[in-house]
Amino acid sequence: MAQSAQLNASILKKVAMALSGIFLITFLALHVTLNFISILSESVFNEVSHFMGYNPLIQYVMQPVLAFGVILHFVMGFILTAQNSAARPIAYAKYNGAANASWSSRNMIISGLVILAFLGLHFYDFWFPELGYKYIAGTAPDATRYYGELVHKFHSPVRTGLYCVSFILLGFHLWHGFASSLQSMGMHNKYSRFLSKVGLWFAVVVPAAFVIIALFHHFNN
Amino acid sequence: MKLTLKIWRQKNAQDKGGIVEYPIDGIEPDMSFLEMLDVLNEQLINRGEEPVAFDHDCREGICGMCSLFINGEAHGPDRGVTTCQLHMRMFKDGDTIFIEPFRAKAFPVIKDLVVDRSSFDRIQHAGGFISVNTSGNTIDANTIPINKHDADKSFDAAACIGCGACVATCKNSSAMLFVSAKVSQYALLPQGKVEAVDRVLNMVHQMDLEGFGNCTNTGACEIECPKGISLENIARMNREYLAASLKG
Numbered sequence: 001m002a003q004s005a006q007l008n009a010s011i012l013k014k015v016a017m018a019l020s021g022i023f024l025i026t027f028l029a030l031h032v033t034l035n036f037i038s039i040l041s042e043s044v045f046n047e048v049s050h051f052m053g054y055n056p057l058i059q060y061v062m063q064p065v066l067a068f069g070v071i072l073h074f075v076m077g078f079i080l081t082a083q084n085s086a087a088r089p090i091a092y093a094k095y096n097g098a099a100n101a102s103w104s105s106r107n108m109i110i111s112g113l114v115i116l117a118f119l120g121l122h123f124y125d126f127w128f129p130e131l132g133y134k135y136i137a138g139t140a141p142d143a144t145r146y147y148g149e150l151v152h153k154f155h156s157p158v159r160t161g162l163y164c165v166s167f168i169l170l171g172f173h174l175w176h177g178f179a180s181s182l183q184s185m186g187m188h189n190k191y192s193r194f195l196s197k198v199g200l201w202f203a204v205v206v207p208a209a210f211v212i213i214a215l216f217h218h219f220n221n
Numbered sequence: 222m223k224l225t226l227k228i229w230r231q232k233n234a235q236d237k238g239g240i241v242e243y244p245i246d247g248i249e250p251d252m253s254f255l256e257m258l259d260v261l262n263e264q265l266i267n268r269g270e271e272p273v274a275f276d277h278d279c280r281e282g283i284c285g286m287c288s289l290f291i292n293g294e295a296h297g298p299d300r301g302v303t304t305c306q307l308h309m310r311m312f313k314d315g316d317t318i319f320i321e322p323f324r325a326k327a328f329p330v331i332k333d334l335v336v337d338r339s340s341f342d343r344i345q346h347a348g349g350f351i352s353v354n355t356s357g358n359t360i361d362a363n364t365i366p367i368n369k370h371d372a373d374k375s376f377d378a379a380a381c382i383g384c385g386a387c388v389a390t391c392k393n394s395s396a397m398l399f400v401s402a403k404v405s406q407y408a409l410l411p412q413g414k415v416e417a418v419d420r421v422l423n424m425v426h427q428m429d430l431e432g433f434g435n436c437t438n439t440g441a442c443e444i445e446c447p448k449g450i451s452l453e454n455i456a457r458m459n460r461e462y463l464a465a466s467l468k469g
Contacts (some may be wrong), residue, residue: 010397010435011425011462079434083394087326093227093240094319096293098390100440106392109436179437180359186460188453 013076018181024204025178027066030171032209038218040166042147049146053130074116081109104176111173118166125153154217163214174203190212222248225317226261228273230385233332238330238440240319250310253278254297255287258320274333278304282447286385288328288336290321294344295386303384303447323389327396327431340431341383341399347427349403351412362412371409371455378405380448381422387442387450393434398442400428401458402450408461418465424450 006012034052038045052058097106104111126149133139154160176200182192223246231238245264248257254276262272278284287304291297297307312318322330327340353359381402388396404421407413413420436455443452 006426009425009428009462009466010395010429010433011459012466014435015353015459015463047431066279080437084434087394087432089326090324092290092293092321093229093325094293094321097390097441099294099298100390100441100444101392105437105439159243176438183438183452183456184436184459186456186458188465190458 002120013080014184016072017076017080018075018184020175021181022067023066023069025181027069028174028206029202032206032213035213036209038150039171039213045150046144046146050141050143053134053146054141071121077109077112102176105180106171108173108176112204113167114169115173118162118170120165121159121162125159135173151217154214155221157218160218162213164211167210167214170210171203171207174206175200178202187219210212222246222250222314223258224248224312224315227317227319228334229321229330230273230333231322232332234329234331249310250308252309253305254264254289254291254307254309255305255388270282274331274335276335277305282306283382284309285382285447288323288338288385289334290319290323290389292319295323295390296384296447300444301447301449303382303386306447307371322384322458325385325388325394327394327433328388336385338383338385340433341385341396343431344424344427345383345403346397346402348416349407351407351416353361353412365411367410374453375406375409378402378409378450378454381406381411381446382448385448386445386447388433390441390445391434391436392439392441393437395436395442396428396431396433397436397455397458398446398450398452400424401454404455404458405459408457417461418468421458421465422462426459 034045034048037048129149156161179192179196182195182199187195223244226245229238230241230242243261243265245257245261248260252260255275258273258275265272276288278286283304284307285303287296289296289304291304291307296302296304297311299307313418318376320334321337322328322331322334322336328336328338331337362467379402381399384397385399387398388394391398404424407420437453438452440452442449453462
């Protein structure tokens, strides 16, 4: 007699990780594009930031979906890590993980925890003040404030350094995560090799762009 | 060759166990790893000590019994081999070698280096078969045309000997490579398609019940597999499972 598919099946948990991961990858592509505008044009950056901050579709539909994606990805990551640890209650006296798997693939939980800590700092820097500005203080919309707020945050060398380290760890996370998400969803065909290479480029280019943005505003102002 | 062996000794399943050090001398580089253990056991027996228990059967690289984790790798530092095909020339004179049983909650240690891999049998029983009428009117399998590409892929998956190196080497103790090979070898053939939905749902369900970890696609299993079973099989099983979830 056939078992019915269960929501807690290992494969479905991995698919949930993969889908939320791909969604967050898409968000990262959008985020880095918008941030990069801050290097090119102060006025355009202010304009797009104001649009993102006050567009009802983005604020009340996309933002909750994004929050759900982030929470799902982290919660599933913790659940999978706990289950994986329980699957080997007695550790090897000698385990040579580097012999057959990359550092990034073996340490997704470490890079993930760094990204989680970074998100805490990032929310403290930008999201919580934004919520306070709009919903607690009830300040009138000001379409010219965003660039100044961004630049102000990167005055501190410590904060800039923390951001850069986090972006490097994000790169390691993406280095494995991009291709891994495709594999988890069952993709293995003539396009897989190409998409894996796209994933590796993405893992380098996007974090590098974030680092460049942070360093640009630190040294330029 | 003169070596220092650090071997996991455990009296029985209940014993806590621990690493015991054994110096050994006179090992020939062309000996297989199991022959080296035979030499050690001869010395232990001559000294009146308990020999080291380890699994072995064919010693031709096809039975998959030799569940040894050597110097941090399943079946040792060589690639595409089981322990009986690992030769001492892979080590240097004076080396210290750690020898441990395959470690996983689903592979409990029975004694020393011998582990219970019956969890693999239960997964296989859950769906790793096709139902064939054997009452006298059996049909020759060759009467069904099969695309050669699919037949070759199926054969490659069927080469899995169920040794458990994939589980042992995976940092998560995941059995996905083994289960996916058993799912794939049937999923690719017309005879296997009839029970494809039940097979993948039942086998994955049993795999989860046994307490194996989740696959995180590190790829270590593929590299350590003595039969070169490809990660492609895991992707295929994931597809099969997702499709079966919608149907089942």
